Amino acid sequence: MDRFQAMQVFTRVVEANSFTLAADTLGLPRSTITTTIQALERQLRSKLLNRTTRRLSLTPDGAAYYERCVHILADVEDAEASLHDTTRGPHGRLRIDTLPSIGRQILIPALCDFHTRYPDIELAIGMSDRPVDMVQEAVDCVVRVGELKGSTLVGKRIGTLEVVTCAAPSYIERRGEPKTLEDLDQHQAVHYFSSATGKTIEEWNFLVEEKAVDVSISSIISVNDSDAYLACGLQGIGMIQLPRYMVTPHLQTGALREILAPWAPAPMPISVAYLYNRHLSPKVRVFVDWVTELFQHCPRMRDCTGGKGFSPECTFASHTKGSASIRDFLVHGNVEETTF
Incomplete structure:
Protein backbone atom coordinates (compact mmCIF):
# COMPACT_ATOMS: atom_id res chain seq x y z
CA MET A 1 0.00 0.00 0.00
CA ASP A 2 1.26 3.47 -0.90
CA ARG A 3 1.11 5.18 2.49
CA PHE A 4 1.19 8.70 1.06
CA GLN A 5 -1.62 8.00 -1.40
CA ALA A 6 -3.60 6.37 1.41
CA MET A 7 -3.31 9.60 3.42
CA GLN A 8 -4.55 11.58 0.43
CA VAL A 9 -7.51 9.24 -0.03
CA PHE A 10 -8.37 9.28 3.66
CA THR A 11 -8.31 13.07 3.98
CA ARG A 12 -10.37 13.48 0.81
CA VAL A 13 -13.00 11.04 2.10
CA VAL A 14 -13.21 13.04 5.34
CA GLU A 15 -13.45 16.39 3.56
CA ALA A 16 -16.01 15.16 1.03
CA ASN A 17 -17.88 13.20 3.72
CA SER A 18 -18.48 10.59 1.03
CA PHE A 19 -16.61 7.69 -0.55
CA THR A 20 -18.34 8.39 -3.88
CA LEU A 21 -17.50 12.12 -3.95
CA ALA A 22 -13.92 11.39 -2.89
CA ALA A 23 -13.61 8.92 -5.76
CA ASP A 24 -14.99 11.46 -8.23
CA THR A 25 -12.65 14.25 -7.17
CA LEU A 26 -9.61 11.98 -7.11
CA GLY A 27 -10.48 10.32 -10.43
CA LEU A 28 -10.44 6.84 -8.89
CA PRO A 29 -13.01 4.02 -8.82
CA ARG A 30 -15.11 3.93 -5.68
CA SER A 31 -13.93 0.40 -5.04
CA THR A 32 -10.34 1.67 -4.91
CA ILE A 33 -11.31 4.25 -2.29
CA THR A 34 -13.03 1.59 -0.18
CA THR A 35 -10.13 -0.84 -0.50
CA THR A 36 -7.59 1.86 0.38
CA ILE A 37 -9.42 2.88 3.56
CA GLN A 38 -9.84 -0.74 4.62
CA ALA A 39 -6.14 -1.45 4.01
CA LEU A 40 -5.17 1.70 5.92
CA GLU A 41 -7.27 0.67 8.91
CA ARG A 42 -5.69 -2.80 8.87
CA GLN A 43 -2.22 -1.28 8.63
CA LEU A 44 -2.89 1.06 11.56
CA ARG A 45 -4.87 -1.57 13.47
CA SER A 46 -7.45 1.04 14.26
CA LYS A 47 -10.88 2.02 12.99
CA LEU A 48 -10.77 5.49 11.46
CA LEU A 49 -14.31 6.00 10.21
CA ASN A 50 -17.78 5.16 11.42
CA ARG A 51 -19.89 4.24 8.41
CA THR A 52 -23.67 4.18 8.13
CA THR A 53 -25.95 4.22 5.11
CA ARG A 54 -26.47 7.98 5.58
CA ARG A 55 -23.24 9.50 6.83
CA LEU A 56 -19.60 9.13 7.76
CA SER A 57 -17.97 10.29 10.96
CA LEU A 58 -14.49 10.15 12.38
CA THR A 59 -13.61 7.96 15.31
CA PRO A 60 -11.36 9.53 17.98
CA ASP A 61 -8.38 7.75 16.42
CA GLY A 62 -9.53 8.86 13.00
CA ALA A 63 -9.76 12.49 14.09
CA ALA A 64 -6.23 12.39 15.50
CA TYR A 65 -4.88 10.68 12.39
CA TYR A 66 -6.70 13.14 10.12
CA GLU A 67 -5.03 16.11 11.84
CA ARG A 68 -1.58 14.56 11.37
CA CYS A 69 -2.31 13.69 7.74
CA VAL A 70 -3.40 17.26 6.99
CA HIS A 71 -0.20 18.57 8.54
CA ILE A 72 1.99 16.15 6.57
CA LEU A 73 0.21 16.77 3.27
CA ALA A 74 0.43 20.54 3.79
CA ASP A 75 4.18 20.23 4.35
CA VAL A 76 4.55 18.25 1.14
CA GLU A 77 2.39 20.75 -0.77
CA ASP A 78 4.51 23.64 0.48
CA ALA A 79 7.74 21.86 -0.38
CA GLU A 80 6.60 21.04 -3.92
CA ALA A 81 5.27 24.54 -4.48
CA SER A 82 8.54 26.14 -3.39
CA LEU A 83 10.59 23.99 -5.79
CA HIS A 84 8.45 23.47 -8.85
CA ASP A 85 5.63 26.02 -8.98
CA THR A 86 6.86 29.37 -7.79
CA THR A 87 4.67 31.26 -10.26
CA ARG A 88 1.40 29.65 -9.17
CA GLY A 89 -0.47 31.10 -6.23
CA PRO A 90 -2.28 29.23 -3.45
CA HIS A 91 -4.72 26.63 -4.70
CA GLY A 92 -7.10 23.92 -3.57
CA ARG A 93 -10.38 23.71 -1.71
CA LEU A 94 -10.77 25.97 1.32
CA ARG A 95 -13.73 25.44 3.64
CA ILE A 96 -14.62 28.24 6.02
CA ASP A 97 -17.52 28.77 8.42
CA THR A 98 -19.02 32.00 9.70
CA LEU A 99 -22.11 33.55 11.24
CA PRO A 100 -24.83 33.91 8.58
CA SER A 101 -25.05 37.69 9.00
CA ILE A 102 -21.30 38.17 8.61
CA GLY A 103 -21.28 35.85 5.63
CA ARG A 104 -24.16 37.53 3.83
CA GLN A 105 -23.33 41.14 4.58
CA ILE A 106 -19.53 41.26 4.71
CA LEU A 107 -17.86 38.20 3.16
CA ILE A 108 -20.11 37.37 0.20
CA PRO A 109 -20.15 40.94 -1.25
CA ALA A 110 -16.33 40.92 -1.31
CA LEU A 111 -15.75 37.46 -2.80
CA CYS A 112 -15.07 38.77 -6.31
CA ASP A 113 -11.99 40.50 -4.92
CA PHE A 114 -10.81 37.28 -3.26
CA HIS A 115 -11.37 35.26 -6.42
CA THR A 116 -9.52 37.83 -8.51
CA ARG A 117 -6.52 37.60 -6.20
CA TYR A 118 -6.61 33.81 -5.75
CA PRO A 119 -8.41 32.26 -8.75
CA ASP A 120 -7.15 28.74 -7.97
CA ILE A 121 -8.75 28.55 -4.52
CA GLU A 122 -12.18 26.90 -4.40
CA LEU A 123 -14.15 28.36 -1.49
CA ALA A 124 -16.78 26.42 0.43
CA ILE A 125 -18.57 28.74 2.86
CA GLY A 126 -20.71 27.36 5.64
CA MET A 127 -23.27 29.59 7.37
CA SER A 128 -25.47 27.87 9.93
CA ASP A 129 -26.97 28.18 13.40
CA ARG A 130 -25.03 25.44 15.15
CA PRO A 131 -21.60 24.69 16.60
CA VAL A 132 -19.00 23.51 14.10
CA ASP A 133 -16.67 20.56 14.66
CA MET A 134 -13.68 21.65 12.61
CA VAL A 135 -12.12 18.19 12.49
CA GLN A 136 -15.23 16.14 11.78
CA GLU A 137 -16.45 18.60 9.15
CA ALA A 138 -13.04 19.35 7.65
CA VAL A 139 -13.38 23.10 8.20
CA ASP A 140 -10.14 24.97 7.54
CA CYS A 141 -10.95 28.20 9.39
CA VAL A 142 -13.81 30.08 11.00
CA VAL A 143 -14.83 33.70 11.51
CA ARG A 144 -16.31 34.00 14.98
CA VAL A 145 -17.66 36.50 17.48
CA GLY A 146 -16.66 36.29 21.14
CA GLU A 147 -13.84 34.58 22.98
CA LEU A 148 -12.55 31.55 21.10
CA LYS A 149 -12.84 28.08 22.55
CA GLY A 150 -10.43 25.24 22.00
CA SER A 151 -6.84 25.02 23.18
CA THR A 152 -5.58 24.00 19.73
CA LEU A 153 -7.07 26.99 17.92
CA VAL A 154 -4.85 29.70 16.53
CA GLY A 155 -6.82 32.93 16.38
CA LYS A 156 -6.36 36.47 15.13
CA ARG A 157 -8.65 39.31 16.10
CA ILE A 158 -9.84 41.15 13.02
CA GLY A 159 -12.58 43.46 14.24
CA THR A 160 -14.99 44.64 16.89
CA LEU A 161 -18.68 43.86 17.02
CA GLU A 162 -20.92 46.46 18.61
CA MET A 268 -17.09 41.77 21.45
CA PRO A 269 -14.06 40.66 19.43
CA ILE A 270 -14.39 39.21 15.95
CA SER A 271 -11.67 36.68 15.12
CA VAL A 272 -10.55 34.41 12.34
CA ALA A 273 -9.31 31.10 13.70
CA TYR A 274 -7.92 27.82 12.44
CA LEU A 275 -6.55 24.61 13.89
CA TYR A 276 -2.90 24.77 14.86
CA ASN A 277 -1.94 22.23 12.19
CA ARG A 278 -3.36 24.37 9.35
CA HIS A 279 -1.13 27.40 9.81
CA LEU A 280 1.35 26.25 7.17
CA SER A 281 -1.24 25.94 4.44
CA PRO A 282 -0.85 28.75 1.87
CA LYS A 283 -4.58 28.88 1.16
CA VAL A 284 -5.40 29.37 4.85
CA ARG A 285 -2.66 31.95 5.22
CA VAL A 286 -3.88 34.11 2.34
CA PHE A 287 -7.50 33.90 3.49
CA VAL A 288 -6.55 35.05 6.98
CA ASP A 289 -4.63 37.99 5.50
CA TRP A 290 -7.48 38.83 3.13
CA VAL A 291 -10.26 38.72 5.70
CA THR A 292 -8.16 40.81 8.09
CA GLU A 293 -7.77 43.47 5.41
CA LEU A 294 -11.47 43.20 4.55
CA PHE A 295 -12.60 43.92 8.10
CA GLN A 296 -10.13 46.78 8.49
CA HIS A 297 -11.55 48.56 5.43
CA CYS A 298 -15.18 47.43 5.47
CA PRO A 299 -17.44 50.54 5.60
CA ARG A 300 -19.97 48.82 7.83
CA MET A 301 -17.27 47.86 10.34
CA ARG A 302 -15.88 51.41 10.27
CA ASP A 303 -19.37 52.66 11.03
CA CYS A 304 -19.24 50.53 14.15
CA THR A 305 -16.02 52.09 15.41
CA GLY A 306 -16.51 55.76 14.72
CA GLY A 307 -14.81 55.56 11.32
CA LYS A 308 -11.52 54.38 12.82
CA GLY A 309 -11.65 50.75 11.74
CA PHE A 310 -10.29 47.99 13.94
CA SER A 311 -7.33 48.49 16.20
CA PRO A 312 -5.52 45.39 17.53
CA GLU A 313 -5.04 47.25 20.80
CA CYS A 314 -8.82 47.42 21.43
CA THR A 315 -9.91 45.96 24.74
CA PHE A 316 -12.99 43.82 25.03
CA ALA A 317 -15.23 43.47 28.03
CA SER A 318 -16.04 39.91 28.97
CA HIS A 319 -19.53 38.66 29.68
CA THR A 320 -19.28 35.86 32.21
CA LYS A 321 -22.81 35.41 33.47
CA GLY A 322 -24.25 31.97 32.91
CA SER A 323 -27.72 32.98 31.74
CA ALA A 324 -28.72 33.05 28.08
CA SER A 325 -28.75 36.54 26.61
CA ILE A 326 -28.82 38.05 23.15
CA ARG A 327 -25.03 37.71 23.09
CA ASP A 328 -25.55 33.95 22.84
CA PHE A 329 -27.42 34.64 19.60
CA LEU A 330 -24.35 36.45 18.28
CA VAL A 331 -21.90 33.69 19.23
CA HIS A 332 -24.15 30.72 18.50
CA GLY A 333 -21.82 29.39 15.85
CA ASN A 334 -18.83 28.78 18.09
CA VAL A 335 -16.56 25.87 17.34
CA GLU A 336 -16.70 22.63 19.24
CA GLU A 337 -13.63 22.00 21.38
CA THR A 338 -14.39 18.44 22.39
CA THR A 339 -12.59 16.87 19.42
CA PHE A 340 -9.41 18.92 19.64
Whole structure:
Protein backbone atom coordinates (compact mmCIF):
# COMPACT_ATOMS: atom_id res chain seq x y z
CA MET A 1 0.00 0.00 0.00
CA ASP A 2 1.26 3.47 -0.90
CA ARG A 3 1.11 5.18 2.49
CA PHE A 4 1.19 8.70 1.06
CA GLN A 5 -1.62 8.00 -1.40
CA ALA A 6 -3.60 6.37 1.41
CA MET A 7 -3.31 9.60 3.42
CA GLN A 8 -4.55 11.58 0.43
CA VAL A 9 -7.51 9.24 -0.03
CA PHE A 10 -8.37 9.28 3.66
CA THR A 11 -8.31 13.07 3.98
CA ARG A 12 -10.37 13.48 0.81
CA VAL A 13 -13.00 11.04 2.10
CA VAL A 14 -13.21 13.04 5.34
CA GLU A 15 -13.45 16.39 3.56
CA ALA A 16 -16.01 15.16 1.03
CA ASN A 17 -17.88 13.20 3.72
CA SER A 18 -18.48 10.59 1.03
CA PHE A 19 -16.61 7.69 -0.55
CA THR A 20 -18.34 8.39 -3.88
CA LEU A 21 -17.50 12.12 -3.95
CA ALA A 22 -13.92 11.39 -2.89
CA ALA A 23 -13.61 8.92 -5.76
CA ASP A 24 -14.99 11.46 -8.23
CA THR A 25 -12.65 14.25 -7.17
CA LEU A 26 -9.61 11.98 -7.11
CA GLY A 27 -10.48 10.32 -10.43
CA LEU A 28 -10.44 6.84 -8.89
CA PRO A 29 -13.01 4.02 -8.82
CA ARG A 30 -15.11 3.93 -5.68
CA SER A 31 -13.93 0.40 -5.04
CA THR A 32 -10.34 1.67 -4.91
CA ILE A 33 -11.31 4.25 -2.29
CA THR A 34 -13.03 1.59 -0.18
CA THR A 35 -10.13 -0.84 -0.50
CA THR A 36 -7.59 1.86 0.38
CA ILE A 37 -9.42 2.88 3.56
CA GLN A 38 -9.84 -0.74 4.62
CA ALA A 39 -6.14 -1.45 4.01
CA LEU A 40 -5.17 1.70 5.92
CA GLU A 41 -7.27 0.67 8.91
CA ARG A 42 -5.69 -2.80 8.87
CA GLN A 43 -2.22 -1.28 8.63
CA LEU A 44 -2.89 1.06 11.56
CA ARG A 45 -4.87 -1.57 13.47
CA SER A 46 -7.45 1.04 14.26
CA LYS A 47 -10.88 2.02 12.99
CA LEU A 48 -10.77 5.49 11.46
CA LEU A 49 -14.31 6.00 10.21
CA ASN A 50 -17.78 5.16 11.42
CA ARG A 51 -19.89 4.24 8.41
CA THR A 52 -23.67 4.18 8.13
CA THR A 53 -25.95 4.22 5.11
CA ARG A 54 -26.47 7.98 5.58
CA ARG A 55 -23.24 9.50 6.83
CA LEU A 56 -19.60 9.13 7.76
CA SER A 57 -17.97 10.29 10.96
CA LEU A 58 -14.49 10.15 12.38
CA THR A 59 -13.61 7.96 15.31
CA PRO A 60 -11.36 9.53 17.98
CA ASP A 61 -8.38 7.75 16.42
CA GLY A 62 -9.53 8.86 13.00
CA ALA A 63 -9.76 12.49 14.09
CA ALA A 64 -6.23 12.39 15.50
CA TYR A 65 -4.88 10.68 12.39
CA TYR A 66 -6.70 13.14 10.12
CA GLU A 67 -5.03 16.11 11.84
CA ARG A 68 -1.58 14.56 11.37
CA CYS A 69 -2.31 13.69 7.74
CA VAL A 70 -3.40 17.26 6.99
CA HIS A 71 -0.20 18.57 8.54
CA ILE A 72 1.99 16.15 6.57
CA LEU A 73 0.21 16.77 3.27
CA ALA A 74 0.43 20.54 3.79
CA ASP A 75 4.18 20.23 4.35
CA VAL A 76 4.55 18.25 1.14
CA GLU A 77 2.39 20.75 -0.77
CA ASP A 78 4.51 23.64 0.48
CA ALA A 79 7.74 21.86 -0.38
CA GLU A 80 6.60 21.04 -3.92
CA ALA A 81 5.27 24.54 -4.48
CA SER A 82 8.54 26.14 -3.39
CA LEU A 83 10.59 23.99 -5.79
CA HIS A 84 8.45 23.47 -8.85
CA ASP A 85 5.63 26.02 -8.98
CA THR A 86 6.86 29.37 -7.79
CA THR A 87 4.67 31.26 -10.26
CA ARG A 88 1.40 29.65 -9.17
CA GLY A 89 -0.47 31.10 -6.23
CA PRO A 90 -2.28 29.23 -3.45
CA HIS A 91 -4.72 26.63 -4.70
CA GLY A 92 -7.10 23.92 -3.57
CA ARG A 93 -10.38 23.71 -1.71
CA LEU A 94 -10.77 25.97 1.32
CA ARG A 95 -13.73 25.44 3.64
CA ILE A 96 -14.62 28.24 6.02
CA ASP A 97 -17.52 28.77 8.42
CA THR A 98 -19.02 32.00 9.70
CA LEU A 99 -22.11 33.55 11.24
CA PRO A 100 -24.83 33.91 8.58
CA SER A 101 -25.05 37.69 9.00
CA ILE A 102 -21.30 38.17 8.61
CA GLY A 103 -21.28 35.85 5.63
CA ARG A 104 -24.16 37.53 3.83
CA GLN A 105 -23.33 41.14 4.58
CA ILE A 106 -19.53 41.26 4.71
CA LEU A 107 -17.86 38.20 3.16
CA ILE A 108 -20.11 37.37 0.20
CA PRO A 109 -20.15 40.94 -1.25
CA ALA A 110 -16.33 40.92 -1.31
CA LEU A 111 -15.75 37.46 -2.80
CA CYS A 112 -15.07 38.77 -6.31
CA ASP A 113 -11.99 40.50 -4.92
CA PHE A 114 -10.81 37.28 -3.26
CA HIS A 115 -11.37 35.26 -6.42
CA THR A 116 -9.52 37.83 -8.51
CA ARG A 117 -6.52 37.60 -6.20
CA TYR A 118 -6.61 33.81 -5.75
CA PRO A 119 -8.41 32.26 -8.75
CA ASP A 120 -7.15 28.74 -7.97
CA ILE A 121 -8.75 28.55 -4.52
CA GLU A 122 -12.18 26.90 -4.40
CA LEU A 123 -14.15 28.36 -1.49
CA ALA A 124 -16.78 26.42 0.43
CA ILE A 125 -18.57 28.74 2.86
CA GLY A 126 -20.71 27.36 5.64
CA MET A 127 -23.27 29.59 7.37
CA SER A 128 -25.47 27.87 9.93
CA ASP A 129 -26.97 28.18 13.40
CA ARG A 130 -25.03 25.44 15.15
CA PRO A 131 -21.60 24.69 16.60
CA VAL A 132 -19.00 23.51 14.10
CA ASP A 133 -16.67 20.56 14.66
CA MET A 134 -13.68 21.65 12.61
CA VAL A 135 -12.12 18.19 12.49
CA GLN A 136 -15.23 16.14 11.78
CA GLU A 137 -16.45 18.60 9.15
CA ALA A 138 -13.04 19.35 7.65
CA VAL A 139 -13.38 23.10 8.20
CA ASP A 140 -10.14 24.97 7.54
CA CYS A 141 -10.95 28.20 9.39
CA VAL A 142 -13.81 30.08 11.00
CA VAL A 143 -14.83 33.70 11.51
CA ARG A 144 -16.31 34.00 14.98
CA VAL A 145 -17.66 36.50 17.48
CA GLY A 146 -16.66 36.29 21.14
CA GLU A 147 -13.84 34.58 22.98
CA LEU A 148 -12.55 31.55 21.10
CA LYS A 149 -12.84 28.08 22.55
CA GLY A 150 -10.43 25.24 22.00
CA SER A 151 -6.84 25.02 23.18
CA THR A 152 -5.58 24.00 19.73
CA LEU A 153 -7.07 26.99 17.92
CA VAL A 154 -4.85 29.70 16.53
CA GLY A 155 -6.82 32.93 16.38
CA LYS A 156 -6.36 36.47 15.13
CA ARG A 157 -8.65 39.31 16.10
CA ILE A 158 -9.84 41.15 13.02
CA GLY A 159 -12.58 43.46 14.24
CA THR A 160 -14.99 44.64 16.89
CA LEU A 161 -18.68 43.86 17.02
CA GLU A 162 -20.92 46.46 18.61
CA VAL A 163 -24.49 45.60 19.54
CA VAL A 164 -27.21 48.23 19.30
CA THR A 165 -30.68 48.26 20.85
CA CYS A 166 -33.26 49.75 18.54
CA ALA A 167 -36.94 49.98 17.62
CA ALA A 168 -39.03 51.10 14.68
CA PRO A 169 -40.72 54.52 14.88
CA SER A 170 -44.09 52.74 14.69
CA TYR A 171 -43.26 50.78 17.83
CA ILE A 172 -42.10 53.90 19.68
CA GLU A 173 -45.25 55.76 18.63
CA ARG A 174 -47.38 52.92 19.91
CA ARG A 175 -45.52 51.95 23.10
CA GLY A 176 -43.29 54.93 23.86
CA GLU A 177 -39.50 54.99 24.09
CA PRO A 178 -37.83 53.38 27.13
CA LYS A 179 -35.54 55.87 28.85
CA THR A 180 -34.09 53.56 31.51
CA LEU A 181 -33.55 49.83 31.88
CA GLU A 182 -36.37 49.75 34.43
CA ASP A 183 -38.76 50.96 31.70
CA LEU A 184 -38.23 47.67 29.86
CA ASP A 185 -40.81 46.04 32.14
CA GLN A 186 -43.45 47.88 30.08
CA HIS A 187 -42.06 46.89 26.67
CA GLN A 188 -41.88 43.99 24.27
CA ALA A 189 -38.95 42.52 22.41
CA VAL A 190 -38.51 40.15 19.52
CA HIS A 191 -36.99 36.94 20.85
CA TYR A 192 -34.56 34.63 19.10
CA PHE A 193 -34.44 30.86 19.49
CA SER A 194 -31.71 28.54 18.28
CA SER A 195 -32.73 26.03 15.63
CA ALA A 196 -29.87 23.84 16.86
CA THR A 197 -30.78 23.72 20.56
CA GLY A 198 -34.33 25.07 20.66
CA LYS A 199 -33.25 27.46 23.43
CA THR A 200 -35.06 30.80 23.43
CA ILE A 201 -33.10 33.89 24.42
CA GLU A 202 -35.32 35.89 26.73
CA GLU A 203 -32.75 38.28 28.20
CA TRP A 204 -30.84 41.21 26.81
CA ASN A 205 -27.39 42.29 27.89
CA PHE A 206 -26.52 45.86 28.90
CA LEU A 207 -23.41 47.51 30.31
CA VAL A 208 -24.11 49.32 33.59
CA GLU A 209 -21.08 51.06 35.12
CA GLU A 210 -18.76 48.72 33.18
CA LYS A 211 -20.58 45.65 34.47
CA ALA A 212 -22.62 43.34 32.23
CA VAL A 213 -26.24 43.06 33.32
CA ASP A 214 -28.91 40.79 31.83
CA VAL A 215 -32.49 42.06 31.73
CA SER A 216 -35.53 39.87 31.05
CA ILE A 217 -37.97 41.28 28.47
CA SER A 218 -41.36 39.92 27.46
CA SER A 219 -42.19 39.03 23.88
CA ILE A 220 -45.06 37.94 21.67
CA ILE A 221 -42.90 36.46 18.89
CA SER A 222 -39.72 34.38 18.56
CA VAL A 223 -37.77 33.59 15.39
CA ASN A 224 -34.70 31.54 14.55
CA ASP A 225 -33.26 33.57 11.67
CA SER A 226 -31.39 36.87 11.84
CA ASP A 227 -33.11 38.30 8.74
CA ALA A 228 -36.52 37.44 10.17
CA TYR A 229 -35.47 38.93 13.50
CA LEU A 230 -34.54 42.20 11.80
CA ALA A 231 -37.74 42.18 9.72
CA CYS A 232 -39.85 41.87 12.88
CA GLY A 233 -38.08 44.89 14.33
CA LEU A 234 -38.62 46.92 11.16
CA GLN A 235 -42.33 46.07 11.28
CA GLY A 236 -42.59 47.47 14.80
CA ILE A 237 -43.54 44.15 16.39
CA GLY A 238 -40.98 44.66 19.14
CA MET A 239 -37.58 46.06 20.05
CA ILE A 240 -34.47 44.26 18.81
CA GLN A 241 -30.77 43.98 19.64
CA LEU A 242 -28.47 43.33 16.70
CA PRO A 243 -24.90 44.03 15.55
CA ARG A 244 -24.58 47.62 14.40
CA TYR A 245 -23.34 46.55 10.96
CA MET A 246 -26.71 44.86 10.37
CA VAL A 247 -28.84 47.86 11.31
CA THR A 248 -26.69 50.80 10.17
CA PRO A 249 -28.58 51.31 6.87
CA HIS A 250 -31.91 51.32 8.70
CA LEU A 251 -30.64 53.74 11.34
CA GLN A 252 -29.49 56.05 8.58
CA THR A 253 -32.87 56.03 6.82
CA GLY A 254 -34.83 56.35 10.05
CA ALA A 255 -36.51 52.96 9.66
CA LEU A 256 -35.01 52.13 13.07
CA ARG A 257 -34.04 54.34 16.01
CA GLU A 258 -31.36 53.53 18.54
CA ILE A 259 -32.61 53.40 22.13
CA LEU A 260 -30.94 52.97 25.53
CA ALA A 261 -27.60 54.03 24.05
CA PRO A 262 -25.98 54.88 27.44
CA TRP A 263 -26.25 51.19 28.40
CA ALA A 264 -25.16 49.63 25.12
CA PRO A 265 -23.76 46.09 25.52
CA ALA A 266 -20.00 45.72 25.72
CA PRO A 267 -18.35 45.23 22.32
CA MET A 268 -17.09 41.77 21.45
CA PRO A 269 -14.06 40.66 19.43
CA ILE A 270 -14.39 39.21 15.95
CA SER A 271 -11.67 36.68 15.12
CA VAL A 272 -10.55 34.41 12.34
CA ALA A 273 -9.31 31.10 13.70
CA TYR A 274 -7.92 27.82 12.44
CA LEU A 275 -6.55 24.61 13.89
CA TYR A 276 -2.90 24.77 14.86
CA ASN A 277 -1.94 22.23 12.19
CA ARG A 278 -3.36 24.37 9.35
CA HIS A 279 -1.13 27.40 9.81
CA LEU A 280 1.35 26.25 7.17
CA SER A 281 -1.24 25.94 4.44
CA PRO A 282 -0.85 28.75 1.87
CA LYS A 283 -4.58 28.88 1.16
CA VAL A 284 -5.40 29.37 4.85
CA ARG A 285 -2.66 31.95 5.22
CA VAL A 286 -3.88 34.11 2.34
CA PHE A 287 -7.50 33.90 3.49
CA VAL A 288 -6.55 35.05 6.98
CA ASP A 289 -4.63 37.99 5.50
CA TRP A 290 -7.48 38.83 3.13
CA VAL A 291 -10.26 38.72 5.70
CA THR A 292 -8.16 40.81 8.09
CA GLU A 293 -7.77 43.47 5.41
CA LEU A 294 -11.47 43.20 4.55
CA PHE A 295 -12.60 43.92 8.10
CA GLN A 296 -10.13 46.78 8.49
CA HIS A 297 -11.55 48.56 5.43
CA CYS A 298 -15.18 47.43 5.47
CA PRO A 299 -17.44 50.54 5.60
CA ARG A 300 -19.97 48.82 7.83
CA MET A 301 -17.27 47.86 10.34
CA ARG A 302 -15.88 51.41 10.27
CA ASP A 303 -19.37 52.66 11.03
CA CYS A 304 -19.24 50.53 14.15
CA THR A 305 -16.02 52.09 15.41
CA GLY A 306 -16.51 55.76 14.72
CA GLY A 307 -14.81 55.56 11.32
CA LYS A 308 -11.52 54.38 12.82
CA GLY A 309 -11.65 50.75 11.74
CA PHE A 310 -10.29 47.99 13.94
CA SER A 311 -7.33 48.49 16.20
CA PRO A 312 -5.52 45.39 17.53
CA GLU A 313 -5.04 47.25 20.80
CA CYS A 314 -8.82 47.42 21.43
CA THR A 315 -9.91 45.96 24.74
CA PHE A 316 -12.99 43.82 25.03
CA ALA A 317 -15.23 43.47 28.03
CA SER A 318 -16.04 39.91 28.97
CA HIS A 319 -19.53 38.66 29.68
CA THR A 320 -19.28 35.86 32.21
CA LYS A 321 -22.81 35.41 33.47
CA GLY A 322 -24.25 31.97 32.91
CA SER A 323 -27.72 32.98 31.74
CA ALA A 324 -28.72 33.05 28.08
CA SER A 325 -28.75 36.54 26.61
CA ILE A 326 -28.82 38.05 23.15
CA ARG A 327 -25.03 37.71 23.09
CA ASP A 328 -25.55 33.95 22.84
CA PHE A 329 -27.42 34.64 19.60
CA LEU A 330 -24.35 36.45 18.28
CA VAL A 331 -21.90 33.69 19.23
CA HIS A 332 -24.15 30.72 18.50
CA GLY A 333 -21.82 29.39 15.85
CA ASN A 334 -18.83 28.78 18.09
CA VAL A 335 -16.56 25.87 17.34
CA GLU A 336 -16.70 22.63 19.24
CA GLU A 337 -13.63 22.00 21.38
CA THR A 338 -14.39 18.44 22.39
CA THR A 339 -12.59 16.87 19.42
CA PHE A 340 -9.41 18.92 19.64
